[in-house]
Amino acid sequence: MRTRGRNFKLFTSGDLGDQIRDKWRSRLLSSLPDLLHRPSRLGRGKWMTVATLGEFRVVDDRGILDMKRTAEVLCDAAREVHRVVEGAP
Secondary structure, eight states: OEEETTEEEEEOOSTTHHHHHHHHHHHHHHHSTTTEEOOSSOOOSSEEEEEEEOOOOOBOTTSOBOHHHHHHHHHHHHHHHHHHHHTOO
């Protein structure tokens, strides 16, 4: 699995690509439902997008980006994705 831009992509080969994509999409979306979203379209190929990163930027009451809180959101999300990937059978 790798990220490219705001997409989480999975490399598959063989006849089980769709099943593998669906399994990983389900795992990731259920682990971070407020931050990860289903891709707008599901393709078939060697590299398939399984999830898309939603809005992660945090702004203060004046609409200015809060860098510290934004970094915390991204770090928490990265830890959760790693937990899901590393803990998968």
